[in-house]
Amino acid sequence: MRKIIVQKFGGTSVADTDKIKNVADVVLREKQNGNDVVVVVSAMGHTTDHLVKMAKALSPNPSSREMDMLLSTGEGVSIALLAMAIQAKGYDAVSFNAMQVGIMTENIHSKARIINIKTEKLRKNLEEGKVIVVAGFQGVTEDGEITTLGRGGSDTSAVALAAALNAERCDIYTDVEGVYTTDPRIVPRASRLDIVSYEEMLELAHAGANVLHPRSVETAKQFNVPLRVRSSFKLDDMGTLIVGVDKMELHRPVAGVAADLTQARIVVCDVPDTPGVAARVFTNLANENISVDMIIQSYARKASNTNDIAFTIDKNDLPKTLAVLETLRQEINAGDIKVDDDTAKVSIIGAGMIDRPGIASTMFETLAKLNINIRMISTSEIKISCLVDKIDAQKALKALHTVFDLECDVVADVKGDLPDV
Amino acid sequence: MRKIIVQKFGGTSVADTDKIKNVADVVLREKQNGNDVVVVVSAMGHTTDHLVKMAKALSPNPSSREMDMLLSTGEGVSIALLAMAIQAKGYDAVSFNAMQVGIMTENIHSKARIINIKTEKLRKNLEEGKVIVVAGFQGVTEDGEITTLGRGGSDTSAVALAAALNAERCDIYTDVEGVYTTDPRIVPRASRLDIVSYEEMLELAHAGANVLHPRSVETAKQFNVPLRVRSSFKLDDMGTLIVGVDKMELHRPVAGVAADLTQARIVVCDVPDTPGVAARVFTNLANENISVDMIIQSYARKASNTNDIAFTIDKNDLPKTLAVLETLRQEINAGDIKVDDDTAKVSIIGAGMIDRPGIASTMFETLAKLNINIRMISTSEIKISCLVDKIDAQKALKALHTVFDLECDVVADVKGDLPDV
Numbered sequence: 001m002r003k004i005i006v007q008k009f010g011g012t013s014v015a016d017t018d019k020i021k022n023v024a025d026v027v028l029r030e031k032q033n034g035n036d037v038v039v040v041v042s043a044m045g046h047t048t049d050h051l052v053k054m055a056k057a058l059s060p061n062p063s064s065r066e067m068d069m070l071l072s073t074g075e076g077v078s079i080a081l082l083a084m085a086i087q088a089k090g091y092d093a094v095s096f097n098a099m100q101v102g103i104m105t106e107n108i109h110s111k112a113r114i115i116n117i118k119t120e121k122l123r124k125n126l127e128e129g130k131v132i133v134v135a136g137f138q139g140v141t142e143d144g145e146i147t148t149l150g151r152g153g154s155d156t157s158a159v160a161l162a163a164a165l166n167a168e169r170c171d172i173y174t175d176v177e178g179v180y181t182t183d184p185r186i187v188p189r190a191s192r193l194d195i196v197s198y199e200e201m202l203e204l205a206h207a208g209a210n211v212l213h214p215r216s217v218e219t220a221k222q223f224n225v226p227l228r229v230r231s232s233f234k235l236d237d238m239g240t241l242i243v244g245v246d247k248m249e250l251h252r253p254v255a256g257v258a259a260d261l262t263q264a265r266i267v268v269c270d271v272p273d274t275p276g277v278a279a280r281v282f283t284n285l286a287n288e289n290i291s292v293d294m295i296i297q298s299y300a301r302k303a304s305n306t307n308d309i310a311f312t313i314d315k316n317d318l319p320k321t322l323a324v325l326e327t328l329r330q331e332i333n334a335g336d337i338k339v340d341d342d343t344a345k346v347s348i349i350g351a352g353m354i355d356r357p358g359i360a361s362t363m364f365e366t367l368a369k370l371n372i373n374i375r376m377i378s379t380s381e382i383k384i385s386c387l388v389d390k391i392d393a394q395k396a397l398k399a400l401h402t403v404f405d406l407e408c409d410v411v412a413d414v415k416g417d418l419p420d421v
Numbered sequence: 422m423r424k425i426i427v428q429k430f431g432g433t434s435v436a437d438t439d440k441i442k443n444v445a446d447v448v449l450r451e452k453q454n455g456n457d458v459v460v461v462v463s464a465m466g467h468t469t470d471h472l473v474k475m476a477k478a479l480s481p482n483p484s485s486r487e488m489d490m491l492l493s494t495g496e497g498v499s500i501a502l503l504a505m506a507i508q509a510k511g512y513d514a515v516s517f518n519a520m521q522v523g524i525m526t527e528n529i530h531s532k533a534r535i536i537n538i539k540t541e542k543l544r545k546n547l548e549e550g551k552v553i554v555v556a557g558f559q560g561v562t563e564d565g566e567i568t569t570l571g572r573g574g575s576d577t578s579a580v581a582l583a584a585a586l587n588a589e590r591c592d593i594y595t596d597v598e599g600v601y602t603t604d605p606r607i608v609p610r611a612s613r614l615d616i617v618s619y620e621e622m623l624e625l626a627h628a629g630a631n632v633l634h635p636r637s638v639e640t641a642k643q644f645n646v647p648l649r650v651r652s653s654f655k656l657d658d659m660g661t662l663i664v665g666v667d668k669m670e671l672h673r674p675v676a677g678v679a680a681d682l683t684q685a686r687i688v689v690c691d692v693p694d695t696p697g698v699a700a701r702v703f704t705n706l707a708n709e710n711i712s713v714d715m716i717i718q719s720y721a722r723k724a725s726n727t728n729d730i731a732f733t734i735d736k737n738d739l740p741k742t743l744a745v746l747e748t749l750r751q752e753i754n755a756g757d758i759k760v761d762d763d764t765a766k767v768s769i770i771g772a773g774m775i776d777r778p779g780i781a782s783t784m785f786e787t788l789a790k791l792n793i794n795i796r797m798i799s800t801s802e803i804k805i806s807c808l809v810d811k812i813d814a815q816k817a818l819k820a821l822h823t824v825f826d827l828e829c830d831v832v833a834d835v836k837g838d839l840p841d842v
Contacts, residue, residue: 017478051498057438058502059509066508069516070501073494077472080491081479087487088480095490099520100565121565144521144542 003168004126005030008040008136008158012175013232014078015045017085024085026173026232027131031091036126038165040136040158041082043074064109068138068148072097075135075154083133093131096121098138099146103157105139111150112139114157114219117164134161152213159216163223170225172212173232178240179204179211181256181406187398191408193255194238197245200255201227203349203383217242245351253359254350254404259393263293263312265343265375268325270335273300273307277332281309284324290317294345294378294387306335310376312387315341343375344393347385348400354381366403372396424589425547426451429461429557429579433596434653435499436466438506445506447594447653448552452512457547459586461557461579462503464495485530489559489569493518496556496575504554514552517542519559520567524578526560532571533560535578535640538585555582573634580637584644591646593633594653599661600625600632602677602827608819612829614676615659618666621676622648624770624804638663666772674780675771675825680814684714684733686764686796689746691756694721694728698753702730705745711738715766715799715808727756731797733808736762764796765814768806769821775802787824793817 007030009023023041030037051070055062062070079095086093102118125132136154139147149156155172162170177192179201184190196204198221202214211229220227220242230239271277278297285292295311313321318339325337346367353359363384367374372395376387388396401407428451430444444462451458472491476483483491500516507514523539546553557575560568570577576593583591598613600622605611617625619642623635632650641648641663651660692698699718706713716732734742739760746758767788774780784805788795793816797808809817822828 017475020479054438054498054502055505058441058506062505063508066501066504066516069504069518070498073497073501076494076497077475077491080487080494081475083487083490084476084483085479087484095487097490100567146521 002034002036004036004038004162004165006038006040006158006162006165006167006170008154008170008172009042009232010154010174011042011045011047013173014041014082017081020078020081020085023082023173023232024089026235027082027086028089028091029235030171031131035168038122038126038132038134038161038167039082040134040154040161041075041078042136042154043071044078044081047074047077065145068109068146071148072135072138072146075137079133079135083131086131086133091131092129093133094125095133095135097135098157099140099144101134103134103139103160105141105147105149107141107143107145107147109145109147112141112147114139114149114160117160119164122161122165150215152215155213155216156219159219159223159225159227162225163219167225169228170220171228171230172216173230174211175231175233176211176229177231177234177237178229179242179256182258182397182401186259186394187401187407189407189409190401191406193240195241195243195248196255197248197351198242199245199382200349200351201242203347203380204256204258212242248351252350252405253352253356254348254406255352256350256406257346257348257397257400257404259397260345260347261343261390261393262315263343263345263387264315264318264339264341265310265312265387266321266325267308267310267338267340268329268334269308269338270304270306271309272332272334273305278309280332281325281328282311284328285313285321288320288324290314290321290324294376294385296376312343312345312376340375342390343387344390344396345385345387346393346396346400347383348404349383351382353384360384362403363400366399367396370395370399423455423457425457425459425583425586427459427461427579427583427586427588427591429575429591429593430463430653431575431595432463432466432468434594435462435503438502441499441502441506444503444594444653445510447656448503448507449510449512450656451592452552456589459543459547459553459555459582459588460503461555461575461582462496462499463557463575464492465499465502468495468498486566489530489567492569493556493559493567496558500554500556504552507552507554512552513550514554515546516554516556518556519578520561520565522555524555524560524581526562526568526570528562528564528566528568530566530568533562533568535560535570535581538581540585543582543586571636573636576634576637577640580640580644580646580648583646584640588646590649591641592649592651593637594651595632596652596654597632597650598652598655598658599650600663600677603679603818603822607680607815608822608828610828610830611822612827614661616662616664616669617676618669618772619663620666620803621770621772622663624768624801625677625679633663669772673771673826674773674777675769675827676773677771677827678767678769678818678821678825680818681766681768682764682811682814683736684764684766684808685736685739685760685762686731686733686808687742687746688729688731688759688761689750689755690729690759691725691727692730693754694726699730701753702746702749703732705749706734706742709741709745711735711742711745715797715806717797733764733766733797761796763811764808765811765817766806766808767814767817767821768804769825770804772803774805781805783824784821787820788817791816791820 083093083095105112136157180190227242504514504516526533557578601611648663
């Protein structure tokens with residue numbers, strides 16, 4: 001049986017007709033390798049921005065149902081054009097939108113999750129030798145309502161299709177050459193990773209290296225779909241393979257380092273040290289859909305019988321968080337609420353660190369030698385994070401990258417928009 | 422029970438967000454009259470041209486299936502934006518594409534005919550008080566393939582929806598104020614008709630006054646849907662009502678005059694006068710899908726036992742026609758084939774002329790007085806057409822417009838693109 005490869009191309013890869021022709025070549029290269037190919041594409045370049053601008057001109061707060069109707073047209077254009085480009089090169093191709101395939105989602109607009117993908121039509125068309133071009137980012141509900149999948153949606157579409165079709169691999173073509181040990185704009189000698197585990201990739205993504213949206217990596221992990229992040233301009237370069245940790249030979253304790261500038265630190269001072277109070281703080285935040293990352297509770301001060309609770313949140317949630325805390329502060333009779341948003345979370349990530357106890361101390365020593373204050377620490381099985389002052393973030397990142405031996409011999413050739421650190 | 426009004430707005434009416442806001446006002450005016458409203462819209466302004474241009478950049482001959490996928494996205498944008506604009510004015514609105522409604526068509530791309538329209542979803546949403554915005558021009562097959570309806574498709578969508586919903590009326594909003602007795606750019610004192618029959622409208626349309634595509638008028642006639650052509654800028658003006666001839670009091674023999682410059686005249690000389698030869702000419706043309714309009718066969722010349730066959734075709738079909746005729750000429754041993762494409766078909770149209778025998782002679786006399794040669798004549802129950810030299814077309818049109826008393830007192834205020842005559 002022929003193998004199925006799912007390929008995904010983002011908006012910059014299909015930004016104009018010349019780029020679409022290039023994508024057709026990439027697709028046909030895989031087809032010529034003897035594989036069946038399903039291609040997922042996003043809307044062309046700035047289409048989405050243009051559509052959003054028109055919507056905003058008509059309504060300050062357009063309904064999410066109609067926004068989904070509107071935005072889903074973007075992929076409608078790119079799938080048809082790519083199918084035409086493939087046909088023009090002498091191959092059979094057919095485009096389908098999410099409604100035609102049956103990419104079934106929850107009935108939630110603007111951030112629906114895929115429930116199920118119907119594969120009959122896809123399999124029938126693959127058997128007929130066709131290249132199939134599918135609209136990313138969109139789905140449809142049982143009632144025929146059009147939904148969209150939110151940020152990183154096309155990556156998720158591609159991975160979900162690969163899972164549904166039991167594909168050999170899902171190749172995410174992008175304008176970077178793969179996943180790096182850290183942001184090459186900050187550390188020019190960052191190394192491109194040949195292989196990384198889903199878990200490491202998730203931590204790298206959450207820590208700010210947003211080559212892939214975490215949701216797509218989670219889906220790949222859930223269905224064990226091998227993912228490859230690779231450049232649509234350097235076709236002989238296989239990029240970075242992302243697989244289960246069981247498929248990796250771990251010889252490096254740390255896979256990468258990352259800095260995340262999106263978090264703010266909150267300290268609620270003088271919280272009465274009675275059972276259930278801390279739980280109440282985090283329950284109230286959770287009720288407002290505010291994610292809390294690092295948490296530290298100080299030892300209780302005997303004299304006042306109070307303690308301080310410090311935690312980090314996404315800066316975008318700051319107004320909501322302060323509203324929740326102000327109400328709570330009065331109810332529980334706590335002290336001041338302090339906010340520090342000049343912080344950076346610096347993390348080292350590696351599935352191999354679990355068996356090597358010296359990693360954490362190496363990290364702390366490295367920062368100490370540079371006189372960098374560590375304000376908070378959190379650890380997981382594959383990650384150690386330190387909250388530091390924003391001004392120290394770059395220095396910390398560079399030193400950690402060196403000390404964990406992640407440098408390569410050549411300066412990375414970086415294109416495109418990497419995350420702002 | 423509340424009445425249902427179907428409204429249709431073309432591409433120029435929704436060309437930008439300001440114009441879409443204006444359309445929302447027009448829609449809500451009808452809603453505020455206490456009617457249920459279903460709105461059909463075309464793609465915004467030059468969207469279709471832009472999409473076609475991209476397709477041509479990718480393929481010299483893109484597949485019609487993918488062209489339909491591509492072009493149908495245009496209405497996807499305008500329906501969502503119009504629904505948002507209506508919502509922003511405080512009313513409930515919902516947009517549906519053809520697949521969501523169930524506008525079922527034949528499985529023919531780029532010129533499908535509507536077979537059936539599902540009304541459950543529409544009726545349910547109307548009962549909930551919503552304004553429904555439906556994508557024109559597009560349909561869907563039983564297999565979920567997206568089709569388009571060809572030229573004038575959105576008008577046809579609107580009329581078919583009005584028929585399916587048993588609507589009170591279908592209002593076609595456009596950038597002209599209605600149907601005129603003739604092209605006001607040629608005859609400034611052309612009158613706007615308050616009422617015209619389907620049959621007259623069809624002849625006016627076929628004769629070159631393409632305010633409405635004939636197909637939409639045919640559909641309206643078939644299902645007896647009252648149609649109104651009116652301006653989206655002059656809302657108190659009721660435009661032209663198009664109804665069955667049985668609903669009109671006929672007091673004018675001639676409703677309008679028109680000139681059609683799209684036809685070429687062909688003469689096949691010295692055709693052997695044997696039975697079946699003429700039939701063979703027209704059968705071969707029909708096999709190539711070439712429509713023949715006027716036909717004249719001369720009396721047979723006794724000496725040679727041959728005659729001449731003259732007929733008119735659409736100029737676009739000229740290359741195909743000549744190919745067919747050249748093959749046939751050798752088979753049947755006919756003489757030269759002459760082509761004259763400097764011709765104009767001037768027609769007078771009126772459902773009232775059937776009972777008034779003097780109309781034809783008045784037409785011929787009027788042209789004779791101006792020394793205009795009549796090369797061919799054809800007549801139907803509601804139309805008399807004369808083929809004249811192109812150079813005489815304007816002169817003929819003006820004289821006929823005057824002699825049949827179609828002038829009005831004021832010079833027409835004409836906007837937009839009327840047909841090129």
